[in-house]
Amino acid sequence: MSEPWERSATEAVRQITTGELTAEALMRSCLDRVEERDDAVRAWQHLDQAAALDAARAVDAAGPSGPLAGLPVAVKDIMDTSDMPTTYGSRIYPDHQPDADANCVARTRAAGAVVMGKTVTTEFAWRNPGPTRNPHNPDHTPGGSSSGSAAAVSDGQAMLAFGTQTAGSVIRPAAYCGAVGFKPSRGTHDTTGVKELSGYFDTVGEFARSVADVALFDFALRGEDVPDLSIYDGAAPRLAVIEALPSECTVEGLVALEEIRRSAEAAGAKSHSLDVNEDLARLADLHNVVMTAESARALAWEYDNHPELLIRFYREGIMVGRSIGDAELNEAKAEIDEIRNKAASWFIGFDAILTQPAPGEAIKGIEATGDPIFNKTWTALGWPCVTIPGGRGPNGLPLGGQIVGPMEKDGNTLAVAHWIETALAAK
Amino acid sequence: MSEPWERSATEAVRQITTGELTAEALMRSCLDRVEERDDAVRAWQHLDQAAALDAARAVDAAGPSGPLAGLPVAVKDIMDTSDMPTTYGSRIYPDHQPDADANCVARTRAAGAVVMGKTVTTEFAWRNPGPTRNPHNPDHTPGGSSSGSAAAVSDGQAMLAFGTQTAGSVIRPAAYCGAVGFKPSRGTHDTTGVKELSGYFDTVGEFARSVADVALFDFALRGEDVPDLSIYDGAAPRLAVIEALPSECTVEGLVALEEIRRSAEAAGAKSHSLDVNEDLARLADLHNVVMTAESARALAWEYDNHPELLIRFYREGIMVGRSIGDAELNEAKAEIDEIRNKAASWFIGFDAILTQPAPGEAIKGIEATGDPIFNKTWTALGWPCVTIPGGRGPNGLPLGGQIVGPMEKDGNTLAVAHWIETALAAK
Numbered sequence: 073m074s075e076p077w078e079r080s081a082t083e084a085v086r087q088i089t090t091g092e093l094t095a096e097a098l099m100r101s102c103l104d105r106v107e108e109r110d111d112a113v114r115a116w117q118h119l120d121q122a123a124a125l126d127a128a129r130a131v132d133a134a135g136p137s138g139p140l141a142g143l144p145v146a147v148k149d150i151m152d153t154s155d156m157p158t159t160y161g162s163r164i165y166p167d168h169q170p171d172a173d174a175n176c177v178a179r180t181r182a183a184g185a186v187v188m189g190k191t192v193t194t195e196f197a198w199r200n201p202g203p204t205r206n207p208h209n210p211d212h213t214p215g216g217s218s219s220g221s222a223a224a225v226s227d228g229q230a231m232l233a234f235g236t237q238t239a240g241s242v243i244r245p246a247a248y249c250g251a252v253g254f255k256p257s258r259g260t261h262d263t264t265g266v267k268e269l270s271g272y273f274d275t276v277g278e279f280a281r282s283v284a285d286v287a288l289f290d291f292a293l294r295g296e297d298v299p300d301l302s303i304y305d306g307a308a309p310r311l312a313v314i315e316a317l318p319s320e321c322t323v324e325g326l327v328a329l330e331e332i333r334r335s336a337e338a339a340g341a342k343s344h345s346l347d348v349n350e351d352l353a354r355l356a357d358l359h360n361v362v363m364t365a366e367s368a369r370a371l372a373w374e375y376d377n378h379p380e381l382l383i384r385f386y387r388e389g390i391m392v393g394r395s396i397g398d399a400e401l402n403e404a405k406a407e408i409d410e411i412r413n414k415a416a417s418w419f420i421g422f423d424a425i426l427t428q429p430a431p432g433e434a435i436k437g438i439e440a441t442g443d444p445i446f447n448k449t450w451t452a453l454g455w456p457c458v459t460i461p462g463g464r465g466p467n468g469l470p471l472g473g474q475i476v477g478p479m480e481k482d483g484n485t486l487a488v489a490h491w492i493e494t495a496l497a498a499k
Numbered sequence: 500m501s502e503p504w505e506r507s508a509t510e511a512v513r514q515i516t517t518g519e520l521t522a523e524a525l526m527r528s529c530l531d532r533v534e535e536r537d538d539a540v541r542a543w544q545h546l547d548q549a550a551a552l553d554a555a556r557a558v559d560a561a562g563p564s565g566p567l568a569g570l571p572v573a574v575k576d577i578m579d580t581s582d583m584p585t586t587y588g589s590r591i592y593p594d595h596q597p598d599a600d601a602n603c604v605a606r607t608r609a610a611g612a613v614v615m616g617k618t619v620t621t622e623f624a625w626r627n628p629g630p631t632r633n634p635h636n637p638d639h640t641p642g643g644s645s646s647g648s649a650a651a652v653s654d655g656q657a658m659l660a661f662g663t664q665t666a667g668s669v670i671r672p673a674a675y676c677g678a679v680g681f682k683p684s685r686g687t688h689d690t691t692g693v694k695e696l697s698g699y700f701d702t703v704g705e706f707a708r709s710v711a712d713v714a715l716f717d718f719a720l721r722g723e724d725v726p727d728l729s730i731y732d733g734a735a736p737r738l739a740v741i742e743a744l745p746s747e748c749t750v751e752g753l754v755a756l757e758e759i760r761r762s763a764e765a766a767g768a769k770s771h772s773l774d775v776n777e778d779l780a781r782l783a784d785l786h787n788v789v790m791t792a793e794s795a796r797a798l799a800w801e802y803d804n805h806p807e808l809l810i811r812f813y814r815e816g817i818m819v820g821r822s823i824g825d826a827e828l829n830e831a832k833a834e835i836d837e838i839r840n841k842a843a844s845w846f847i848g849f850d851a852i853l854t855q856p857a858p859g860e861a862i863k864g865i866e867a868t869g870d871p872i873f874n875k876t877w878t879a880l881g882w883p884c885v886t887i888p889g890g891r892g893p894n895g896l897p898l899g900g901q902i903v904g905p906m907e908k909d910g911n912t913l914a915v916a917h918w919i920e921t922a923l924a925a926k
Contacts, residue, residue, distance in 0.1 A: 090797040113770075249580075297764055320811075353806065353807075353811075353814065356811070356815065357814050357815050357817075358818065360815040360818060361818050361819050361822050362820055364819050364822075367820065379780065384747075384780075384783070384872070385778065387783075387784050388783065388784050388787040390784075391784035391787060391788050392788050392791050392819060392823070392832075394827075395788045395791075395792065395823040395824075395827035395828070395830075395831060396819070396822040396823055396827075397822075397824050397826075397827060399824075400821075400822035400823075400824065401822070403822075404703065404818075404822060445811070
């Protein structure tokens with residue numbers, strides 16, 4: 073008999089709604105998993121087990137309802153919670169207690185879920201990792217900045233978790249931890265109460281263990297029905313494959329993508345290689361300009377009042393970012409917008425792009441969280457991105473593929489990812 | 500009987516001038532050392548042994564003369580040489596052959612020295628290291644950007660060598676390799692023919708194996724007599740000691756500095772701790788703004804015409820640097836100038852500052868050259884800096900101290916360094 077935490081979120085909600093499972097039993101199962109694994113993984117910034125159980129019992133007592141009824145959800149500690157401290161991963165906010173929930177947290181509760189605790193984020197969701205380790209091998213990074221959320225979900229310590237992506241902070245840690253990560257189209261979820269890093273890019277996203285579960289979570293937050301993920305069942309998707317430059321990617325990363333492509337083709341998908349590396353390189357450079365300029369504005373108070381509590385990378389970056397004037401910042405944004413307009417044509421004849429989610433396996437050590445090069449371009453374009461696991465690297469760590477869809481076509485993009493996930497499972 | 504390369508440069512010049520030693524014999528000795536060590540160290544970007552011997556023979560034939568008579572000098576491959584290729588460490592310039600010598604190279608030849616070959620530099624004297632390894636342990640970096648020059652001199656493959664420092668490219672590799680490095684006051688040596696990275700900071704400096712030898716080289720380039728290095732013999736120097744913040748420095752780096760301080764005190768020096776870390780932190784941030792803005796201007800042609808041959812760090816940095824307007828660049832420079840004016844008072848009652856040259860031993864691996872945090876502040880101030888070896892770290896690699904003097908007091912600063920070097924040798 074499997075433990076409750078091993079069920080899919082979709083199945084767990086069904087069971088809780090029908091009374092086969094209680095929110096308390098599911099929470100207890102996740103907490104047992106934390107108990108067993110926390111010494112190795114260290115995903116949690118704040119977790120009050122008694123309070124989490126009380127909250128689950130309250131759901132049971134009130135009668136579970138809503139699309140996320142009774143699900144334990146982990147919240148990245150960059151998001152305000154009215155009943156839990158919120159550090160933003162910063163030494164400037166060690167005891168910070170917000171008054172209000174972030175909008176996305178409030179919507180999570182409104183959808184019937186239980187906020188379980190706060191997960192480790194890098195400092196201000198940028199660099200400087202916390203103590204979290206990769207659940208598959210504690211000598212390796214879980215990726216970042218949503219380190220704790222990716223680790224907790226992939227390790228079965230939570231059913232769902234929140235992340236945010238400004239460069240590569242959802243897709244990369246999901247890939248490194250073997251979770252499914254989803255960054256919806258830019259602007260999908262309100263960012264009120266999410267500590268700002270770069271407003272033009274900051275995007276609320278989610279982690280789960282299947283495409284169906286991540287779709288359940290994301291569309292519950294929208295207050296919309298889960299999209300039909302089976303739309304490609306009769307007519308396999310057409311994929312534009314963007315292979316990384318070998319200089320940017322490990323051999324095993326390249327091989328993993330090729331194997332996903334072959335599995336998709338074997339299941340009937342059509343694929344064609346697309347070479348847009350020049351535009352992607354330009355986007356990466358422009359992303360850097362905007363993020364440098366905007367993060368300097370977002371962290372102005374912290375820099376002016378507590379420079380000694382910021383790591384040097386931030387101090388230096390903020391000084392540079394302040395030296396970028398508004399005109400230059402707007403120019404960089406305008407060029408990104410231009411490339412986005414042009415790049416819409418990349419989808420002519422294709423349902424989605426299949427590409428690398430990260431340069432390869434999670435890198436060794438926990439001092440750095442890896443390179444966001446395969447993420448920041450898509451964050452700049454604002455398009456929906458899903459990563460699914462596929463294959464293992466030489467150290468036994470997860471590899472995978474990233475599915476990118478056209479702006480606002482989030483449901484379709486998830487459906488393509490679901491179709492590929494199914495093709496890989498059938499292999 | 501010691502090999503010719505083991506002599507000091509000062510002694511070798513004397514012997515060549517008096518006929519006890521030939522330039523050819525000294526060159527042959529250095530080339531033998533290269534032969535023996537090059538597989539492990541890989542300091543040279545270009546070295547034509549026959550041509551180097553011919554050049555030494557020509558000096559002997561003409562009758563050796565000048566303050567550097569017959570000395571084999573290694574030239575960092577960021578400096579133009581009319582008779583040797585000059586790559587600037589870049590894939591954009593693989594076969595580049597300048598027509599003219601850089602001003603400092605011409606002066607070296609005019610002082611009687613033999614230009615032996617070109618040493619490995621990081622790409623454009625910034626990041627992206629070449630193949631050079633630390634002569635004390637090939638698993639560790641020699642530091643950079645003047646990687647080959649520091650390694651060649653400390654390893655006895657050349658008697659003297661050129662470096663340039665824009666952030667920490669002379670002092671740090673000297674410290675990592677156990678050489679003596681000297682960055683004179685800003686503006687001391689003309690930079691014509693030295694590939695520009697950041698004109699406000701770029702400073703030509705030198706490597707040798709003793710303070711006397713580096714003084715010999717530097718003042719020969721000026722066309723001036725070597726300053727009297729014994730001026731503190733009767734009256735020991737007064738030292739302002741700036742200890743690194745523990746967060747920036749390894750324990751062994753802190754201990755090494757403390758031991759140098761104690762040896763100096765045991766020999767009669769007075770020392771007093773100076774806490775100016777707040778100003779130094781601000782300078783480091785401002786340095787970053789100016790270097791980012793100026794390098795974008797200096798490498799504009801390379802970025803516009805060959806972006807694919809630049810590493811991503813440069814491409815992104817250049818885009819950010821271009822977004823920094825001239826007004827903001829000048830503002831950052833003006834604030835550095837202000838701090839410099841104020842900071843002149845740090846020397847009231849002191850002859851020099853004693854501080855860390857680097858965070859500790861050379862770091863492991865050759866993918867990165869280490870952190871210039873203990874150098875860029877002094878480069879920003881433009882003050883003369885000398886590093887001398889002192890102590891060893893847990894991996895047997897060199898540690899040391901950095902002596903910083905007031906603007907334009909280069910002779911005095913070298914004299915303080917010479918005094919401490921003597922105190923350490925007597926220990």
